[in-house]
Amino acid sequence: MEVVKEKARIRKIVQEAQAAGRTAGLVPTMGFFHEGHLELMRRARADCDLVVVTLFVNPTQFTPGEDFEDYPRDFERDREMAASVGVDYIFNPEVEEMYPEGFSTHVEVEGISDILCGAIRPGHFRGVATVVAKLFNIVPANKAYFGRKDAQQVAVIKRMAADLDFPLEVIGVDTVREPDGLAMSSRNTYLGEQERLDALVLSEALGVAAGMIASGERSAAEVTKAMRGVFDALPSVNLEYIAICDNIYLRPLSELHGEVLIAVAARVGKARLIDNMLFEVE
Numbered sequence: 225m226e227v228v229k230e231k232a233r234i235r236k237i238v239q240e241a242q243a244a245g246r247t248a249g250l251v252p253t254m255g256f257f258h259e260g261h262l263e264l265m266r267r268a269r270a271d272c273d274l275v276v277v278t279l280f281v282n283p284t285q286f287t288p289g290e291d292f293e294d295y296p297r298d299f300e301r302d303r304e305m306a307a308s309v310g311v312d313y314i315f316n317p318e319v320e321e322m323y324p325e326g327f328s329t330h331v332e333v334e335g336i337s338d339i340l341c342g343a344i345r346p347g348h349f350r351g352v353a354t355v356v357a358k359l360f361n362i363v364p365a366n367k368a369y370f371g372r373k374d375a376q377q378v379a380v381i382k383r384m385a386a387d388l389d390f391p392l393e394v395i396g397v398d399t400v401r402e403p404d405g406l407a408m409s410s411r412n413t414y415l416g417e418q419e420r421l422d423a424l425v426l427s428e429a430l431g432v433a434a435g436m437i438a439s440g441e442r443s444a445a446e447v448t449k450a451m452r453g454v455f456d457a458l459p460s461v462n463l464e465y466i467a468i469c470d471n472i473y474l475r476p477l478s479e480l481h482g483e484v485l486i487a488v489a490a491r492v493g494k495a496r497l498i499d500n501m502l503f504e505v506e
């Protein structure tokens with residue numbers, strides 16, 4: 225496995241592989257790998273001839289006062305973990321390589337960027353869409369892999385790839401969880417001992433929703449009320465939102481039918497955590 229710092233070099237590597245008839249898979253990340261990241265890499269490894277992981281803590285997707293400076297970083301550990309699942313290249317540019325002086329073009333995916341997490345983190349999805357559009361151009365892959373844990377991010381990127389005619393397939397990969405149900409996240413390292421226990425409230429509330437849907441409940445208001453009750457029992461956790469919506473436009477649903485996304489966001493100590501489940505409801 226090789227680490228590449230320059231845009232021109234990684235693009236040439238991918239283009240030459242494709243000219244020789246090989247397919248390329250792209251896994252964009254901000255590093256500090258866990259099993260969720262490795263699962264995306266394994267999927268790419270299984271599907272594609274060449275696997276490129278990008279590791280870039282993108283400053284433009286952090287809003288003012290967020291954790292850009294404190295975001296966990298451990299390049300040597302990441303390098304070993306990526307090599308262990310057969311990644312071919314890590315593209316790890318410096319900020320100046322991605323945003324040279326004079327940079328002034330941004331990608332705005334209107335509508336779905338301004339709701340849910342976008343309402344709480346204004347400008348976040350503009351930063352995500354812009355850097356991912358750049359990565360799609362720098363690493364002209366055949367397939368790109370994103371975690372469904374970030375369901376709104378997947379929706380924003382699928383929309384952007386369709387709207388801007390990027391000739392690649394955007395693939396969503398299921399959320400990888402800790403044995404007790406907590407969705408894996410680089411930000412889980414911020415959690416103290418008690419906070420780590422409290423953080424289970426997100427997956428527990430989603431479990432309550434799953435149970436209600438399995439028992440025939442179809443009212444979004446009833447499911448939201450029950451989920452809210454789970455959070456109310458734990459006042460140390462600050463619930464940001466519970467959303468019951470479709471999985472493409474993220475529009476709120478009142479009746480649960482078809483593909484239904486239930487998403488939650490909450491603050492536990494200094495960590496902002498998100499989780500969701502996708503249901504196929506008859």
Ligand code: AMP
Nearest residue numbers: 253254255260370371373374399400408
């Ligand atoms: P990040 O480094 O946090 O920006 O995440 C890089 C990619 O890994 C994104 O596509 C995330 O959605 C995905 N990812 C993060 N956590 C998980 C998880 N627990 N399960 C599956 N994918 C994940």
